[in-house]
Amino acid sequence: MHRVKVTVIEEALDANNTIATANRADFDRHRVKVVNFMSAPGAGKTTLLEQAARLPGVRLGVLEGDVQGSLDADRLADLHIPVTQLNTAPSFGGECHLDANMVRSSIPALPLDQIDLLVVENVGNLVCPAEFRIGEDARVMICSICEGEDKPLKYPLMFRACELVLINKVDLLPHLEFDLDKLQYNIDQVHPGVRQIVLSARTGEGVEEWRQWLVALVGRAAAPVAA
Amino acid sequence: MHRVKVTVIEEALDANNTIATANRADFDRHRVKVVNFMSAPGAGKTTLLEQAARLPGVRLGVLEGDVQGSLDADRLADLHIPVTQLNTAPSFGGECHLDANMVRSSIPALPLDQIDLLVVENVGNLVCPAEFRIGEDARVMICSICEGEDKPLKYPLMFRACELVLINKVDLLPHLEFDLDKLQYNIDQVHPGVRQIVLSARTGEGVEEWRQWLVALVGRAAAPVAA
Numbered sequence: 331m332h333r334v335k336v337t338v339i340e341e342a343l344d345a346n347n348t349i350a351t352a353n354r355a356d357f358d359r360h361r362v363k364v365v366n367f368m369s370a371p372g373a374g375k376t377t378l379l380e381q382a383a384r385l386p387g388v389r390l391g392v393l394e395g396d397v398q399g400s401l402d403a404d405r406l407a408d409l410h411i412p413v414t415q416l417n418t419a420p421s422f423g424g425e426c427h428l429d430a431n432m433v434r435s436s437i438p439a440l441p442l443d444q445i446d447l448l449v450v451e452n453v454g455n456l457v458c459p460a461e462f463r464i465g466e467d468a469r470v471m472i473c474s475i476c477e478g479e480d481k482p483l484k485y486p487l488m489f490r491a492c493e494l495v496l497i498n499k500v501d502l503l504p505h506l507e508f509d510l511d512k513l514q515y516n517i518d519q520v521h522p523g524v525r526q527i528v529l530s531a532r533t534g535e536g537v538e539e540w541r542q543w544l545v546a547l548v549g550r551a552a553a554p555v556a557a
Numbered sequence: 558m559h560r561v562k563v564t565v566i567e568e569a570l571d572a573n574n575t576i577a578t579a580n581r582a583d584f585d586r587h588r589v590k591v592v593n594f595m596s597a598p599g600a601g602k603t604t605l606l607e608q609a610a611r612l613p614g615v616r617l618g619v620l621e622g623d624v625q626g627s628l629d630a631d632r633l634a635d636l637h638i639p640v641t642q643l644n645t646a647p648s649f650g651g652e653c654h655l656d657a658n659m660v661r662s663s664i665p666a667l668p669l670d671q672i673d674l675l676v677v678e679n680v681g682n683l684v685c686p687a688e689f690r691i692g693e694d695a696r697v698m699i700c701s702i703c704e705g706e707d708k709p710l711k712y713p714l715m716f717r718a719c720e721l722v723l724i725n726k727v728d729l730l731p732h733l734e735f736d737l738d739k740l741q742y743n744i745d746q747v748h749p750g751v752r753q754i755v756l757s758a759r760t761g762e763g764v765e766e767w768r769q770w771l772v773a774l775v776g777r778a779a780a781p782v783a784a
Contacts, residue, residue, distance in 0.1 A: 370598040371683050371712065372704025397684060397714075401707050424714070426653055426684035454711070455682055456598050457624060457653035476703035476726070477599025480628050484681070485598065487624075487651070499703070505732045507759070532734070 346462055349430035353437065353465025360442035362391075363548050364450065366428075366464055368488065369472035370481075371454030374498040376402040377531040378472065378540065379449060383409045385541055388548050391445035393436055395428045395453050402451065414439045418453060427458035430465060446548050456485040460492075468547055472496045473517070475508050482516040489520045494527065496540060501530040573689055576657035580664065580692025587669035589618075590775050591677065593655075593691055595715065596699035597708075598681030601725040603629040604758040605699065605767065606676060610636045612768055615775050618672035620663055622655045622680050629678065641666045645680060654685035657692060673775050683712040687719075695774055697721045700744070702735050709743040716747045721754065723767060728757040 357364050369375050382390060383406075392413040394403040403415040416436050418425040425432075433450060440448065450466065452459040460469075471492040473481055476499055482489045489495065495517055503510065514526060527543065529536025584591050596602050609617060610633075619640040621630040630642040643663050645652040652659075660677060667675065677693065679686040687696075698719040700708055703726055709716045716722065722744055730737065741753060754770065756763025 370681070371708055372597065372701070396711055399710055401710060424684070424688075426682065453684065454597070455653065455684060457651070457680065457682060461651075474599075474703065476701065476729075481598055483626055483628060484623055502703075502729065502732060505729060 346430045349434050350463040350465040353430055353433055356437055356442070357448070357465060357467075362442050362445055362448050363550065364448045364464075364466040364468075365544070365547065366452060366459075366466040366469045367449050367471075368452045368456075368459045368469065368492070369454060370456050370474070370477060373454070373472040373474040373477070374531045375451050375454070375472055376405055378496065378498065378529075378537075379406060379411070379451065380409055381531060381534075381537050382449070382541055382544055383411050385447075385545055385548075388447050388545055389445045391441060391448045393433065393440065393448060393450045395432070395451055397424055397426070397453060412441050412445065425458075426453055426455045427462055428452050428464060429462040433464040447544060456481065456488045460485075460488040460490075467550065468493050470494045470496065472498050473513070474499045475502060475506060475510065475513065479509055479512040479516060482513070482520045486520040489517055489524070492521070492524065494525045494543060495521075497526060497528045498531055500528055500535065501533045573657045576661050577690040577692040580657055580660055583664055583669070584675070584692060584694075589669050589672055589675050590777065591675045591691075591693040591695075592771070592774065593679060593686075593693040593696045594676050594698075595679045595683075595686045595696065595719070596681060597683050597701070597704060600681070600699040600701040600704070601758045602678050602681070602699055603632055605723065605725065605756075605764075606633060606638070606678065607636055608758060608761075608764050609676070609768055609771055610638050612674070612772055612775075615674050615772055616672045618668060618675045620660065620667065620675060620677045622659070622678055624651055624653070624680060639668050639672065652685075653680055653682045654689055655679050655691060656689040660691040674771060683708065683715045687712075687715040687717075694777065695720050697723065699723045699725050700740070701726045702729060702733060702737065702740065706736055706739040706743060709740070709747045713747040716744055716751070719748070719751065721752045721770060722748075724753060724755045725758055727755055727762065728760045 398419045400415045403413045406413040469492045527539050622643050625646045627642045630640045633640040696719045754766045
């Protein structure tokens with residue numbers, strides 16, 4: 331008797347990754363690149379999105395995740411960026427993060443045929459958002475220098491999950507007791523070699539590098555369908 | 558036949574509150590007042606605890622909650638504050654908050670007979686920590702002005718859950734486009750009349766008011782046992 335070949339199904343019970351893969355397929359079909367944009371509250375996600383409003387050859391759309399309210403979405407809509415608001419309260423129990431299913435629920439409302447790049451602004455939180463794939467091409471985080479040099483060591487999963495770390499609010503360097511080299515060293519300790527861009531959304535320093543990174547992302551070959 | 562009086566058991570399934578009540582009873586037995594101390598990452602919790610190290614007539618102890626590491630605990634231990642480290646990874650799944658059971662697990666390690674005030678420094682997060690009672694006397698949060706004026710509107714549960722809001726880093730007011738009146742108005746909108754202390758852990762402005770608040774808390778009558 332032949333032994334039957336055993337097929338190992340890995341992550342069979344991880345519904346989040348199953349749904350993230352479905353999201354990914356939808357995004358690919360519409361040729362939309364997707365960024366999962368994460369940070370602590372008030373690090374500057376919306377301001378840095380405002381600065382990406384008019385990228386050469388790139389039509390931006392935003393999916394705005396908040397526990398409640400639409401303050402950030404209103405700011406972006408004022409700049410004529412197509413924006414869809416996703417609130418985790420009441421439909422999703424006031425969750426502190428977005429997951430693949432919440433993004434899936436939003437897809438019918440997204441103008442995928444009219445955009446090239448979708449930035450998903452996650453709930454402000456350095457813990458749980460890093461644990462849930464949503465079908466994105468890239469995960470990007472912002473670390474504001476106001477938060478101190480130790481954050482990579484305290485929230486390493488977030489720093490490890492991202493392929494780009496934006497170090498924001500460097501215009502405040504003269505007014506803080508803050509060691510930028512130490513932060514950059516700590517980031518490199520938990521995620522060796524990760525790309526870092528030092529910038530100030532307020533003065534514009536470094537912002538062009540962030541904009542060019544987004545333009546290059548849109549030009550990337552499509553990711554494999556597996557999440 | 559007499560109708561049997563129906564006893565309604567509310568929150569019967571809320572294990573967290575059951576355990577918080579047990580914590581509360583232990584704290585009361587040792588005459589220890591407990592503060593649940595919450596904020597976003599990097600708002601200044603540890604620095605404001607350092608400033609509460611030597612309160613007149615109050616022996617302080619700290620339970621330090623982090624996803625991993627003991628950076629903040631080490632800072633407090635350097636000031637000879639008895640500090641116990643509670644990490645949510647690996648034992649508690651890397652949770653983004655403390656709950657009553659995590660605190661309960663820590664009680665055997667706490668020097669309750671040698672302290673009058675236990676401050677539980679929660680995980681840096683403006684969402685989930687507000688959802689879990691731990692058996693505390695008071696919940697206190699820090700809002701750093703670097704986070705922007707809109708945070709009360711985006712994370713209202715946290716602002717509503719606390720009886721004291723510390724507005725920190727006001728030494729940076731001259732260097733930010735920040736409207737302090739607007740933040741204070743927004744706080745009052747989501748939690749009318751809540752006590753607010755404007756301070757700077759760096760310059761010491763307002764810190765004495767925070768210290769006096771803690772001393773007054775220790776002098777309060779014990780809370781009822783129900784959580």
